[in-house]
Amino acid sequence: xxxxxxxxxxxxxxxxxxxxxxxxxxxxxxxxxxxxxxxxxxxxxxxxxxxxxxxxxxxxxxxxxxxxxxxxxxxxxxxxxxxxxxxxxxxxxxxxxxxxxxxxxxxxxxxxxxxxxxxxxxxxxxxxxxxxxxxxxxxxxxxxxxxxxxxxxxxxxxxxxxxxxxxxxxxxxxxxxxxxxxxxxxxxxxxxxxxxxxxxxxxxxxxxxxxxxxxxxxxxxxxxxxxxxxxxxxxxxxxxxxxxxxxxxxxxxxxxxxxxxxxxxxxxxxxxxxxxxxxxxxxxxxxxxxxxxxxxxxxxxxxx
Amino acid sequence: xxxxxxxxxxxxxxxxxxxxxxxxxxxxxxxxxxxxxxxxxxxxxxxxxxxxxxxxxxxxxxxxxxxxxxxxxxxxxxxxxxxxxxxxxxxxxxxxxxxxxxxxxxxxxxxxxxxxxxxxxxxxxxxxxxxxxxxxxxxxxxxxxxxxxxxxxxxxxxxxxxxxxxxxxxxxxxxxxxxxxxxxxxxxxxxxxxxxxxxxxxxxxxxxxxxxxxxxxxxxxxxxxxxxxxxxxxxxxxxxxxxxxxxxxxxxxxxxxxxxxxxxxxxxxxxxxxxxxxxxxxxxxxxxxxxxxxxxxxxxxxxxxxxxxxxxxxxxxxxxxxxxxxxxxxxxx
Amino acid sequence: xxxxxxxxxxxxxxxxxxxxxxxxxxxxxxxxxxxxxxxxxxxxxxxxxxxxxxxxxxxxxxxxxxxxxxxxxxxxxxxxxxxxxxxxxxxxxxxxxxxxxxxxxxxxxxxxxxxxxxxxxxxxxxxxxxxxxxxxxxxxxxxxxxxxxxxxxxxxxxxxxxxxxxxxxxxxxxxxxxxxxxxxxxxxxxxxxxxxxxxxxxxxxxxxxxxxxxxxxxxxxxxxxxxxxxxxxxxxxxxxxxxxxxxxxxxxxxxxxxxxxxxxxxxxxxxxxxxxxxxxxxxxxxxxxxxxxxxxxxxxxxxxxxxxxxxxxxxxxxxxxxxxxxxxxxxxxxxxxxxx
Numbered sequence: 001x002x003x004x005x006x007x008x009x010x011x012x013x014x015x016x017x018x019x020x021x022x023x024x025x026x027x028x029x030x031x032x033x034x035x036x037x038x039x040x041x042x043x044x045x046x047x048x049x050x051x052x053x054x055x056x057x058x059x060x061x062x063x064x065x066x067x068x069x070x071x072x073x074x075x076x077x078x079x080x081x082x083x084x085x086x087x088x089x090x091x092x093x094x095x096x097x098x099x100x101x102x103x104x105x106x107x108x109x110x111x112x113x114x115x116x117x118x119x120x121x122x123x124x125x126x127x128x129x130x131x132x133x134x135x136x137x138x139x140x141x142x143x144x145x146x147x148x149x150x151x152x153x154x155x156x157x158x159x160x161x162x163x164x165x166x167x168x169x170x171x172x173x174x175x176x177x178x179x180x181x182x183x184x185x186x187x188x189x190x191x192x193x194x195x196x197x198x199x200x201x202x203x204x205x206x207x208x209x210x211x212x213x214x215x216x217x218x219x220x221x222x223x224x225x226x227x228x229x230x231x232x233x234x235x236x237x238x239x240x241x242x243x244x245x246x247x248x249x250x251x252x253x254x255x256x257x258x259x260x261x262x263x264x265x266x267x268x269x270x271x272x273x274x275x276x277x278x279x280x281x282x283x284x285x286x287x288x289x290x291x292x293x294x295x296x297x298x299x300x301x302x303x304x
Numbered sequence: 305x306x307x308x309x310x311x312x313x314x315x316x317x318x319x320x321x322x323x324x325x326x327x328x329x330x331x332x333x334x335x336x337x338x339x340x341x342x343x344x345x346x347x348x349x350x351x352x353x354x355x356x357x358x359x360x361x362x363x364x365x366x367x368x369x370x371x372x373x374x375x376x377x378x379x380x381x382x383x384x385x386x387x388x389x390x391x392x393x394x395x396x397x398x399x400x401x402x403x404x405x406x407x408x409x410x411x412x413x414x415x416x417x418x419x420x421x422x423x424x425x426x427x428x429x430x431x432x433x434x435x436x437x438x439x440x441x442x443x444x445x446x447x448x449x450x451x452x453x454x455x456x457x458x459x460x461x462x463x464x465x466x467x468x469x470x471x472x473x474x475x476x477x478x479x480x481x482x483x484x485x486x487x488x489x490x491x492x493x494x495x496x497x498x499x500x501x502x503x504x505x506x507x508x509x510x511x512x513x514x515x516x517x518x519x520x521x522x523x524x525x526x527x528x529x530x531x532x533x534x535x536x537x538x539x540x541x542x543x544x545x546x547x548x549x550x551x552x553x554x555x556x557x558x559x560x561x562x563x564x565x566x567x568x569x570x571x572x573x574x575x576x577x578x579x580x581x582x583x584x585x586x587x588x589x590x591x592x593x594x595x596x597x598x599x600x601x602x603x604x605x606x607x608x609x610x611x612x613x614x615x616x617x618x619x620x621x622x623x624x625x626x627x628x629x630x631x632x633x634x635x636x637x
Numbered sequence: 638x639x640x641x642x643x644x645x646x647x648x649x650x651x652x653x654x655x656x657x658x659x660x661x662x663x664x665x666x667x668x669x670x671x672x673x674x675x676x677x678x679x680x681x682x683x684x685x686x687x688x689x690x691x692x693x694x695x696x697x698x699x700x701x702x703x704x705x706x707x708x709x710x711x712x713x714x715x716x717x718x719x720x721x722x723x724x725x726x727x728x729x730x731x732x733x734x735x736x737x738x739x740x741x742x743x744x745x746x747x748x749x750x751x752x753x754x755x756x757x758x759x760x761x762x763x764x765x766x767x768x769x770x771x772x773x774x775x776x777x778x779x780x781x782x783x784x785x786x787x788x789x790x791x792x793x794x795x796x797x798x799x800x801x802x803x804x805x806x807x808x809x810x811x812x813x814x815x816x817x818x819x820x821x822x823x824x825x826x827x828x829x830x831x832x833x834x835x836x837x838x839x840x841x842x843x844x845x846x847x848x849x850x851x852x853x854x855x856x857x858x859x860x861x862x863x864x865x866x867x868x869x870x871x872x873x874x875x876x877x878x879x880x881x882x883x884x885x886x887x888x889x890x891x892x893x894x895x896x897x898x899x900x901x902x903x904x905x906x907x908x909x910x911x912x913x914x915x916x917x918x919x920x921x922x923x924x925x926x927x928x929x930x931x932x933x934x935x936x937x938x939x940x941x942x943x944x945x946x947x948x949x950x951x952x953x954x955x956x957x958x959x960x961x962x963x964x965x966x967x968x969x970x971x972x973x974x975x976x977x
Binding site for chain 3: 459
């Protein structure tokens with residue numbers, strides 16, 4: 001055991017010494033971030049949402065109704081001890097559905113973010129660092145995609161692909177990647193001029209190695225900030241598309257769809273729409289608080 | 305004797321930073337007479353710029369705190385003025401120009417707009433009168449006064465022209481004192497000379513007193529009547545330019561001259577060992593003692609007072625005081 | 638680079654982007670669906686019909702020929718017939734657009750006024766009560782889904798307080814007694830310019846809640862961007878210089894710093910216009926606003942493909958023109974843009 005551990009620790013140690021400045025820096029950033037109470041509140045809310053989503057079958061009072069089983073005997077009941085958030089038009093417990101609903105935005109936003117990063121970041125790094133016609137081509141393609149308001153393009157795509165959460169995710173990826181390509185490309189263009197990259201080039205380090213070792217790691221900070229600021233918007237868009245009937249299908253427990261289902265009852269049975277709406281608000285708020293806090297620490301322009 | 309135009313007395317100033325309190329200025333005393341050019345010389349971070357900024361009250365009030373001292377301008381303590389009173393003083397009685405003339409000018413307003421704004425901020429005059437005043441200031445600084453210049457944006461001008469525009473703005477309200485913070489550092493060597501000549505001419509023709517903040521001893525020697533050398537937030541030596549140049553007494557001043565490259569080969573060129581001390585926890589006694597060749601025991605504990613070694617030539621150094629023995633200052637006549 | 642060259646380049650980019658939009662929409666219509674003809678017929682299709690539609694749409698020909706036909710139709714204004722209303726899509730869109738524009742413009746005006754002024758104030762009094770307060774309000778504003786905010790406003794201002802009407806552009810009784818002459822199609826504007834002040838007041842009253850619902854998100858983002866851009870500007874040397882010259886702080890903040898922060902703020906305003914173009918779909922649906930958004934959502938629900946595509950193209954084109962205006966404004970305000 002000892003034998004195996006030592007070299008790993010040793011490697012870790014040498015990595016640390018080589019990147020000492022970066023470590024000091026990130027430790028300082030972490031301290032500043034932890035002092036930002038609103039950002040901490042955001043982290044707690046997100047963690048709570050994840051726990052609720054994972055533990056949904058055990059903590060939801062009516063798991064089967066949470067998944068969609070209707071219960072016509074108890075339609076439109078006001079919040080009570082048995083149903084803290086009331087019941088909807090099909091008699092389903094709104095609390096259980098809100099709890100199960102936490103899974104969908106978390107899953108879709110992670111899938112969308114992952115896919116967008118996989119497509120957008122390397123493409124931007126290549127376009128910005130290599131330049132020339134590749135850069136021109138990639139940038140013109142992003143120009144076209146960015147010429148659409150993102151949501152209208154997503155709507156059209158989902159309408160033609162057929163309404164479903166999977167297609168919503170696909171449409172969101174198609175509309176989001178150009179933003180990241182542009183962000184990373186901008187960083188790569190400026191990095192190309194940095195002395196240490198010039199030095200690496202004059203010493204004959206290959207372009208791919210430079211992109212991998214210098215360009216992409218340096219773009220990490222701004223990309224993380226951008227992701228944290230965008231996750232909230234992705235969640236809003238998923239909910240929005242479901243709200244107008246393009247995303248989740250009934251009886252899926254999707255928050256946007258639930259708000260839509262309660263819409264005609266809003267002036268009397270207000271709870272059907274209000275609680276899932278509040279759930280969207282809180283989760284998006286949490287993401288934005290974290291994003292705002294991260295930007296304050298990681299964005300070089302607003303630092304200190 | 306007439307009292308000086310600007311008299312800084314025992315100014316102490318602290319900055320609050322996330323690492324602790326920085327004792328940026330520690331008992332700085334300086335005086336500038338009418339139509340006199342005072343050079344403020346030292347390494348970067350020694351407090352030259354901060355001294356200039358604090359005269360104008362430009363330092364952020366939450367972070368920079370004056371703990372003692374006075375800044376007397378024509379006998380009035382500027383440190384007791386409100387922000388509004390200071391605003392009325394800046395640009396009208398005391399102005400300041402900075403190192404980077406491109407960054408100092410607002411990129412989205414024309415040169416003419418920016419200068420007239422300053423004039424109309426201080427004088428209730430018509431647009432026409434403000435224009436005339438601006439044209440006067442521009443020609444004083446050797447700039448043309450035709451429309452092309454007035455309507456151009458800062459980025460359309462050359463470096464030297466930009467600095468002249470800054471100067472024109474500074475003298476547009478006939479302020480009797482100009483603080484020039486490294487005005488030539490960002491410029492080409494050929495332009496540097498022109499700007500220095502301009503400073504001299506402003507003094508000759510308009511009688512503008514100046515504080516020339518510079519790290520370049522040569523620049524100070526060419527331009528200034530008197531020189532004050534600063535080290536780590538303190539004035540260590542000051543006196544008439546000739547005295548400070550030719551008969552420098554403080555080990556730090558002497559070391560500064562030895563660093564000058566003029567006419568020396570690389571082997572002869574010296575550097576001062578060590579580096580500028582951390583002002584959060586400055587060395588006790590003389591702040592220069594860790595780097596000083598002449599260090600005495602007393603230097604480690606006792607701060608040396610400024611002692612007059614010749615008329616108007618003061619040095620803060622135990623070693624100098626010991627060398628010259630008990631100093632008898634001749635009564636001023 | 639001269640201003641003229643900048644203009645030419647900017648316009649060339651716009652033409653390129655417009656062509657790009659046409660290409661992308663063509664792909665969505667003809668390539669994304671597995672069988673476009675089936676889509677166009679919807680559930681009503683009978684055997685044989687599919688073949689006929691396929692020929693009508695030109696699906697039996699090559700993609701290039703199809704694309705040529707598609708572009709030709711777009712240029713001649715033949716955007717197809719709505720499957721739902723059985724009207725020409727272009728006519729439908731032109732009919733519904735003004736009501737949406739009215740809502741979008743009023744929301745953008747509110748968002749810009751609130752966002753820029755509160756953002757500037759936060760920067761001016763950084764760390765103060767207004768700064769902290771508006772930060773929280775701004776983050777809350779960008780976290781609320783527009784459709785949920787619209788519902789909340791209905792509950793609070795109609796159900797609980799009873800201050801504002803809940804739906805449509807104008808009270809039906811007022812519309813009967815004081816009919817508004819059609820000029821621009823924007824009800825508030827028409828009522829005002831024809832001097833119909835009873836209808837004007839009522840229409841304005843109806844406009845309040847939808848405007849608030851649509852303006853919250855843009856206002857929040859514009860506020861944050863104004864604040865950070867102004868803080869950045871206030872840190873610069875030319876602000877230090879202006880202070881050293883005795884220019885008043887108020888003038889420095891409101892003129893020198895604000896004008897320097899306009900470029901990023903205008904860019905965000907352009908983005909927010911894009912947001913409002915689609916955000917209005919949700920708001921219109923909830924407030925029964927007879928605009929493009931209602932038309933679009935109805936079309937989506939009934940899978941009315943020609944209508945969906947028409948709306949998509951119109952919205953994208955409007956956004957492209959909005960961006961052009963923003964860029965020209967920036968170039969006009971910030972002399973550095975043209976140079977770089």
